Amino acid sequence: MRSLALTAGIDIGAGTTKSVVMEDGTRVVAKASLRTGPNPEKAGAEALAEVLRVAGLTRADLAYVASTGYGRYQMAGRDMQITEITCHGRGARFLFPATHCVLDIGAQSSRAMRIDGNGRVVKFKMNDRCAAGAGRFLERVSKALEVQVADLGEISLRSTDPTTISSICAVLAESEIINHVTEGRKVEDIVMGAHLSIADRIIALLRQVGVEDEVTLTGGLAGNVGMVKALETRLGRHINVAPESSFAGSYGAAVLGHVRLQKLTGAA
Amino acid sequence: MHVAGVDVGSTATKAIVMDGNRRVVGKACGSTGASVVGAANRMFQEALKEAGLEEWEIEFVVGTGYGRYKVPFGHAQVTEISCHARGANFLFPHTRTLVDIGGQDTKAIAVGERGDIRDFCMNDKCAAGTGRFLEACATVLGLTLDEIGDVSMRSSKPLRITNVCTVFVESEIVSHLAKGERIEDILRGVHNAIAGRSVALLRRVGIEPEVTFTGGVSRNLGMVASLKERLQCEINVSPMSQYMGALGAALFAIERAENIPPGERKIEAAVAEARGGEEPGAHGGH
Numbered sequence: 001m002r003s004l005a006l007t008a009g010i011d012i013g014a015g016t017t018k019s020v021v022m023e024d025g026t027r028v029v030a031k032a033s034l035r036t037g038p039n040p041e042k043a044g045a046e047a048l049a050e051v052l053r054v055a056g057l058t059r060a061d062l063a064y065v066a067s068t069g070y071g072r073y074q075m076a077g078r079d080m081q082i083t084e085i086t087c088h089g090r091g092a093r094f095l096f097p098a099t100h101c102v103l104d105i106g107a108q109s110s111r112a113m114r115i116d117g118n119g120r121v122v123k124f125k126m127n128d129r130c131a132a133g134a135g136r137f138l139e140r141v142s143k144a145l146e147v148q149v150a151d152l153g154e155i156s157l158r159s160t161d162p163t164t165i166s167s168i169c170a171v172l173a174e175s176e177i178i179n180h181v182t183e184g185r186k187v188e189d190i191v192m193g194a195h196l197s198i199a200d201r202i203i204a205l206l207r208q209v210g211v212e213d214e215v216t217l218t219g220g221l222a223g224n225v226g227m228v229k230a231l232e233t234r235l236g237r238h239i240n241v242a243p244e245s246s247f248a249g250s251y252g253a254a255v256l257g258h259v260r261l262q263k264l265t266g267a268a
Numbered sequence: 269m270h271v272a273g274v275d276v277g278s279t280a281t282k283a284i285v286m287d288g289n290r291r292v293v294g295k296a297c298g299s300t301g302a303s304v305v306g307a308a309n310r311m312f313q314e315a316l317k318e319a320g321l322e323e324w325e326i327e328f329v330v331g332t333g334y335g336r337y338k339v340p341f342g343h344a345q346v347t348e349i350s351c352h353a354r355g356a357n358f359l360f361p362h363t364r365t366l367v368d369i370g371g372q373d374t375k376a377i378a379v380g381e382r383g384d385i386r387d388f389c390m391n392d393k394c395a396a397g398t399g400r401f402l403e404a405c406a407t408v409l410g411l412t413l414d415e416i417g418d419v420s421m422r423s424s425k426p427l428r429i430t431n432v433c434t435v436f437v438e439s440e441i442v443s444h445l446a447k448g449e450r451i452e453d454i455l456r457g458v459h460n461a462i463a464g465r466s467v468a469l470l471r472r473v474g475i476e477p478e479v480t481f482t483g484g485v486s487r488n489l490g491m492v493a494s495l496k497e498r499l500q501c502e503i504n505v506s507p508m509s510q511y512m513g514a515l516g517a518a519l520f521a522i523e524r525a526e527n528i529p530p531g532e533r534k535i536e537a538a539v540a541e542a543r544g545g546e547e548p549g550a551h552g553g554h
Contacts, residue, residue, distance in 0.1 A: 038442050129433060130433035168394065169396075169434070171394075171400050171434045172395055178302065182302045
């Protein structure tokens with residue numbers, strides 16, 4: 001038995017697959033991410049191979065592999081799968097130990113969770129039925145405005161007079177945005193309007209679980225500065241984000257994998 | 269006397285020119301695009317041209333559809349719900365339930381004997397189950413909106429489409445394609461999914477025969493088939509179904525111009541002509 005247990009967390013999301021290798025559930029050894037694409041099983045296997053390559057390890061070095069995300073059941077050779085809600089709670093706690101609320105905005109779903117002092121989820125609300133309030137909404141916006149998704153956050157920060165986007169549906173919002181452009185509204189104002197629209201959707205979920213400091217943002221949209229600003233504007237509170245925030249699900253899986261491993265070895 | 273009805277929809281604009289005997293003498297349909305006023309003007313002019321008339325010869329114009337207040341030459345505006353009910357009552361007098369599937373919304377309307385509205389229900393909050401939904405599916409499959417209905421009819425093993433959101437359905441279709449599923453089976457599933465949503469909406473107003481299907485999506489044979497299957501009854505559709513709102517608007521225009529109460533007169537010949545030359549009663553569903 002190794003003195004330092006290595007666990008991997010693989011988060012197979014609708015847009016991106018994230019993988020991490022952790023030592024003793026406390027230190028990040030390596031991480032990797034890639035686009036999920038149409039085949040989640042392949043994405044999971046590739047993300048694991050990639051993180052092992054970055055860490056200079058092999059599968060045999062890993063004591064435990066936990067998968068999460070919508071494609072978690074497709075992860076071949078996993079030791080266990082854990083829901084993304086549980087993992088994001090743990091992952092947010094790992095990044096910001098004083099976290100009590102977690103907002104997770106992914107490509108196809110958004111969730112608000114309230115967690116206790118141990119990172120356990122007390123209450124959660126989610127929308128995974130439609131693209132309103134999720135990353136795909138911004139993809140549509142970027143398409144309609146012919147700008148890169150990666151640039152949207154920066155563009156939105158230049159806004160002085162955000163445009164109200166009244167359509168909730170991503171597809172209908174696209175047409176609405178085209179009308180705003182025709183009417184001469186500034187791109188940055190429209191983009192900020194879109195971020196505020198997403199913020200409104202997820203804050204509505206957050207209010208249902210109860211708002212409590214500190215609030216941590218996880219998921220793919222955590223890397224978007226405009227999203228952070230929109231949330232802070234609407235919520236009137238500081239939002240925790242870290243450069244690794246989008247990895248929170250995989251971090252949580254690796255941490256929980258380690259907890260599970262300890263129970264198993266303790267029992268043995 | 270001549271009147272016109274102009275239906276400015278989210279996706280297509282339709283115009284009808286009608287004579288005093290309620291005969292459709294000119295019609296036009298084109299995409300609305302970015303300029304609502306431009307589209308209304310263009311379709312009105314085209315319909316006038318087909319009728320061989322000039323604008324001054326039109327006594328009354330009723331605008332309908334989401335852009336009805338922007339019809340610059342309109343004398344009055346009537347909601348598209350009233351116009352569809354009125355148009356359906358004219359073409360299919362026994363219509364009691366109306367399903368209107370347009371570019372960006374779906375409506376279920378309970379219609380009275382005189383083409384009056386008993387109840388209605390609509391989805392205009394999201395693109396699920398609308399023309400936009402079908403368009404997105406067509407695009408993902410590399411087909412046009414006009415092709416998908418026919419392709420779907422070739423299906424022998426319809427797939428179940430589980431997503432409601434248009435954006436998510438695109439991904440679902442991509443994964444079905446990746447698994448090697450057949451395009452016709454995917455499309456049948458798409459049409460069945462929309463039929464399911466539409467019928468759920470119809471149930472909220474109550475389904476009573478006859479059922480008439482209007483709006484741009486009613487041109488899609490696959491959609492007609494899926495709706496029939498789901499409703500387990502015949503459905504009235506005609507080549508004029510897409511023009512139903514404009515037709516209703518023109519009928520309101522006549523009533524306004526003549527100041528006669530709604531549903532007072534019915535002219536069988538005009539009905540037959542509007543249906544595309546068929547005798548009244550020869551059409552399905554009676």
